Amino acid sequence: xxxxxxxxxxxIKEKRETATLKCYPIPRHDTVYWYQxxxxxxxxxxxxxxxxxxxxxxxxxxxxSAQQFSDYHSELNMSSLELGDSALYFCASRYQGAPNTxxxxxxxxxxxxx
Amino acid sequence: xxxxxxxxxxxxxSEEAFLTINCTYTATGYPSLFWYxxxxxxGLQLLLKATKADDKGSNKGFExxxxxxxxxxxxxxxxxxxxxxxxxxxxxxxxxNTPLVFGKGTRLSVIA
Numbered sequence: 233x234x235x236x237x238x239x240x241x242x243x244i245k246e247k248r249e250t251a252t253l254k255c256y257p258i259p260r261h262d263t264v265y266w267y268q269x270x271x272x273x274x275x276x277x278x279x280x281x282x283x284x285x286x287x288x289x290x291x292x293x294x295x296x297s298a299q300q301f302s303d304y305h306s307e308l309n310m311s312s313l314e315l316g317d318s319a320l321y322f323c324a325s326r327y328q329g330a331p332n333t334x335x336x337x338x339x340x341x342x343x344x345x346x
Numbered sequence: 347x348x349x350x351x352x353x354x355x356x357x358x359x360s361e362e363a364f365l366t367i368n369c370t371y372t373a374t375g376y377p378s379l380f381w382y383x384x385x386x387x388x389g390l391q392l393l394l395k396a397t398k399a400d401d402k403g404s405n406k407g408f409e410x411x412x413x414x415x416x417x418x419x420x421x422x423x424x425x426x427x428x429x430x431x432x433x434x435x436x437x438x439x440x441x442x443n444t445p446l447v448f449g450k451g452t453r454l455s456v457i458a
Contacts, residue, residue, distance in 0.1 A: 263443045265445050265446070273450075273451075274435060274448045274449060274450045274451045275390070275435070275446075275448050277445045277446070277447070280443060280445050282443040287443045288443065288444065288445055290445065322389060322390065324390075324446070326443070328442065328443055334378075334380055334392050334395055335439070335446055336392070337382075337389045337390040337391070338389055339388060339389040340388075340389045
């Protein structure tokens with residue numbers, strides 16, 4: 233079965249650079265979530281989209297922005313990168329059309345800021 | 347706000363030992379509850395879930411029962427294997443597009 237696809241899997245950027253992370257949800261899933269997981273930490277919710285509209289906002293820095301496109305894929309744009317942005321970034325997708333459905337996670341993008 | 351509290355790790359067990367990882371939650375209303383597992387270098391995978399009180403989720407020998415009276419969802423396995431070594435996250439969410447709220451995670455190491 234198709235899973236959530238994230239690209240790239242690994243990314244190395246220098247401080248103050250920008251990065252774009254992409255997420256392709258499972259077909260028919262209408263909701264996308266972005267999470268940030270620091271080393272040894274639990275995933276922290278950043279932002280989510282439902283039907284291409286932002287639906288919830290967590291601890292996303294102002295330097296970050298995200299959007300969901302007409303094909304439901306989502307991109308997380310990160311600017312003025314800082315060393316502390318180094319983390320694993322997960323995307324998850326979910327289908328709201330049925331009750332109590334779980335979110336499915338991608339493999340994540342490991343971002344290293346040097 | 348809604349929150350999930352897990353027992354702190356790491357937990358180190360010998361193969362075939364009994365496992366319990368405690369999870370309690372605080373939420374307004376009745377959330378769905380999940381256990382996710384994260385193997386080294388990988389993403390989070392759903393292990394099991396329960397959507398209402400007294401539901402029992404089970405998968406791969408793991409079980410957890412949704413206890414509304416104690417707001418708990420403890421994870422258990424009767425006989426762990428080395429391949430169960432991973433980080434386990436308890437999580438909750440509500441219907442609709444609300445995000446998952448995760449616990450801090452519990453690292454399990456199983457030694458042969």
